[in-house]
Amino acid sequence: MNIPEQLRKHGLFDARVPRYTSYPPANHFRPGEGHRHQSDWLNAVPAGSEISVYIHIPFCKRLCFFCACRTQGTKTLRPVDAYVEVLRREIANVRKCLPSGVKMARLHLGGGTPTILSPATMALLLDKVFAAFAPTTDIEFSVEIDPTEAAPELLATLVDFGLNRASIGVQDFAADVQDAIGRHQSFEQTDRVIQQLRGLGVDNINLDLLYGLPHQTSDSFAATLQQVLSLCPDRLAIYGYAHVPWMSKRQVMIDAASLPDTYARFDLTKLAQQAFVSAGYDEIGIDHFALPSDGLAIAARAGRLRRNFQGYTDDTTPTLVGLGASAISRFPQGYSQNAAATSAYLDRIASSGLAGHNGYEMQPQDILTARVIEDLMCCFGFRETRLLADFPEEREAIHATGIALMRQFPDAFFIAKGGLQIREDFKPLVRVIASRVDGFLAQNSGACLGDLAERRCNKSKALRAQKGASPLGLWPHPRDIFGQMKSAGPYIAWPQDVAVGEPAAVDA
Ligand SMILES: C[S@@+](CC[C@H](N)C(=O)[O-])C[C@H]1O[C@@H](n2cnc3c(N)ncnc32)[C@H](O)[C@@H]1O
Numbered sequence: 001m002n003i004p005e006q007l008r009k010h011g012l013f014d015a016r017v018p019r020y021t022s023y024p025p026a027n028h029f030r031p032g033e034g035h036r037h038q039s040d041w042l043n044a045v046p047a048g049s050e051i052s053v054y055i056h057i058p059f060c061k062r063l064c065f066f067c068a069c070r071t072q073g074t075k076t077l078r079p080v081d082a083y084v085e086v087l088r089r090e091i092a093n094v095r096k097c098l099p100s101g102v103k104m105a106r107l108h109l110g111g112g113t114p115t116i117l118s119p120a121t122m123a124l125l126l127d128k129v130f131a132a133f134a135p136t137t138d139i140e141f142s143v144e145i146d147p148t149e150a151a152p153e154l155l156a157t158l159v160d161f162g163l164n165r166a167s168i169g170v171q172d173f174a175a176d177v178q179d180a181i182g183r184h185q186s187f188e189q190t191d192r193v194i195q196q197l198r199g200l201g202v203d204n205i206n207l208d209l210l211y212g213l214p215h216q217t218s219d220s221f222a223a224t225l226q227q228v229l230s231l232c233p234d235r236l237a238i239y240g241y242a243h244v245p246w247m248s249k250r251q252v253m254i255d256a257a258s259l260p261d262t263y264a265r266f267d268l269t270k271l272a273q274q275a276f277v278s279a280g281y282d283e284i285g286i287d288h289f290a291l292p293s294d295g296l297a298i299a300a301r302a303g304r305l306r307r308n309f310q311g312y313t314d315d316t317t318p319t320l321v322g323l324g325a326s327a328i329s330r331f332p333q334g335y336s337q338n339a340a341a342t343s344a345y346l347d348r349i350a351s352s353g354l355a356g357h358n359g360y361e362m363q364p365q366d367i368l369t370a371r372v373i374e375d376l377m378c379c380f381g382f383r384e385t386r387l388l389a390d391f392p393e394e395r396e397a398i399h400a401t402g403i404a405l406m407r408q409f410p411d412a413f414f415i416a417k418g419g420l421q422i423r424e425d426f427k428p429l430v431r432v433i434a435s436r437v438d439g440f441l442a443q444n445s446g447a448c449l450g451d452l453a454e455r456r457c458n459k460s461k462a463l464r465a466q467k468g469a470s471p472l473g474l475w476p477h478p479r480d481i482f483g484q485m486k487s488a489g490p491y492i493a494w495p496q497d498v499a500v501g502e503p504a505a506v507d508a
Pocket residue numbers: 066067068069110111112113114144145146147168169170171208209210239240241242243501502503
C-alpha cells in the first residue's frame with residue numbers, strides 16, 4: 001500500500017485539524033478573558049526576566065488573492081502612520097505594566113507587510129520599542145519582508161536597529177501560478193533583496209513557500225524549488241495553501257477547480273522534502289527545513305524545538321508580548337489576544353490603554369495537554385519518561401494516554417526514547433494524532449482519548465451515556481469524528497485556529 005493509501009486507511013488523510021501553534025488553539029479563546037487578565041499577567045512577569053515581543057502590522061499595498069493573513073489593503077501611508085502612533089502608545093502602556101529590568105530577547109515584526117512603513121515611521125516605532133524593552137546582547141530581531149515592498153532605505157533602517165533575521169515571502173515563481181494568485185514577484189527581485197540584506201550583514205534568511213496553489217504542477221514546482229535553493233536560504237517554511245474563501249474573502253478570486261487535489265498536494269510536499277533534504281537541509285517538524293548550522297536545526301537536535309504563532313521556533317522564553325491589532329500575548333498563566341479588527345484595536349487603546357480582548361486562562365489539565373501536543377508536533381514523540389518527570393502527580397493520566405495512542409494508532413507508533421515515537425511514514429499525520437489528545441476537539445465530538453481529553457470531556461460523556469453511546473475506551477473511528485468537522489480538504493489542512501503571523505481570518 002502506498003503512503004497516501006496507508007494514511008487514508010485511517011480515515012485521516014483529508015482531516016481538518018488545528019495547526020497547534022498554540023494550545024488551546026485561538027478559536028477557543030473566550031471573549032473578554034484577555035481584557036480581564038492582561039494587566040495582571042504583565043505585572044506578574046518576573047523582574048529581570050527575558051521576554052519576546054511580536055508586533056503586528058496589518059497593512060499591505062496590494063492584497064494577494066491567496067492570502068489569509070490578517071491584513072488590509074491601503075494605497076497611502078496615512079492609516080499606517082496613524083496606526084504606528086497608536087502602537088507607540090500601546091508600547092508605553094504595556095511597559096508601565098511590566099516590572100523593571102525585563103529584557104527583550106526576541107523581536108519579530110509580522111503582518112501584513114511591516115516593510116510598508118516609511119523609514120522615518122519605522123525608526124519612530126523601533127525607537128519606542130528599544131527604549132521600552134532593553135534588548136539582550138544576543139537579541140534576535142526578525143522581520144517579515146515582501147520583496148516587492150522593501151525599499152533599500154527601509155532595509156538599512158532595520159539593520160541600523162539590529163535586524164539579524166529576515167523572513168521573505170516567495171510562495172512560487174511560476175508565471176501562471178503568480179497570475180492566478182495575484183502576486184507578481186520575479187526571481188531577480190527576490191534575489192536583489194536577499195543580496196541587499198546580506199550586503200548589510202543580515203545572514204539569516206528564511207523563505208516561505210506554498211504548495212497546493214492554483215496551476216501548480218510537479219514540473220513547475222520543481223523549477224521553483226531549484227530557484228529557491230539557488231538563493232541559499234538558511235531556513236525554509238513550506239506551508240500548504242489553505243483555500244478558505246469563507247474566511248478570507250479575497251480568495252474568491254482563485255478558481256477552486258485550478259487547485260491540485262489531495263494526492264497532487266502530497267506529491268508536491270514530497271518533491272520539496274526530497275529537494276531540500278538532498279540539498280543538505282534538516283527536516284524540522286511538519287513544514288520547516290533548516291541548514292544543520294541554523295538555530296532551529298540545532299534546537300531540534302537538542303530536543304529544544306518549540307511551537308509558537310510563527311510555527312517552529314528555538315525561542316524558549318515563557319512570555320511573548322503581542323502588540324498591535326490581533327496580536328496574541330502568551331504568558332505562563334494563559335493567552336490574551338488584542339482586538340482583531342484594526343478599528344476595534346485603535347478604539348481599545350484610546351479607551352483603556354491596553355487592547356486585550358479574547359483570551360484563555362490555562363487550567364492544570366491544559367498545561368499537560370499543551371505539553372503533550374507540543375512534544376508530538378516538535379519531536380513526533382509521546383515522551384512518557386520526561387512527562388512523568390515533569391508532571392509526577394499525573395502518572396495515571398500520562399500512562400493511560402500513551403496506551404490509548406498506541407491502541408488507536410497501532411501502526412503509527414513504535415516504542416523508543418522512553419515513550420512512543422511516530423514512524424516516518426505517519427509523520428504527516430502528526431496534527432491529526434495530536435488532535436486526539438485535544439480536549440476541546442474531544443469535547444465537541446464526544447470522543448475522548450486517554451485521561452487528558454477525558455477530563456474536559458466529562459460532560460459530553462454523560463450525554464453520550466444517556467444516549468446509549470459506546471463507553472469510554474471504545475473510541476469511535478476517526479472518520480466519525482472528522483466527518484463532523486468542516487468540509488474535508490487538503491492534506492495538511494487549514495487551521496481551525498487563528499494565529500498571528502500565520503494565515504488567519506481577515507478583517508478587511
Ligand atoms: C504573514 S504572511 C506575510 C508575508 C509578507 N507580507 C509577504 O507577502 O511576503 C506570511 C506567510 O503566510 C503564508 N500564507 C498566507 N496565506 C496563506 C494561506 N492561505 N495558506 C497557507 N499559508 C498562507 C505565506 O506563505 C506567507 O508568506
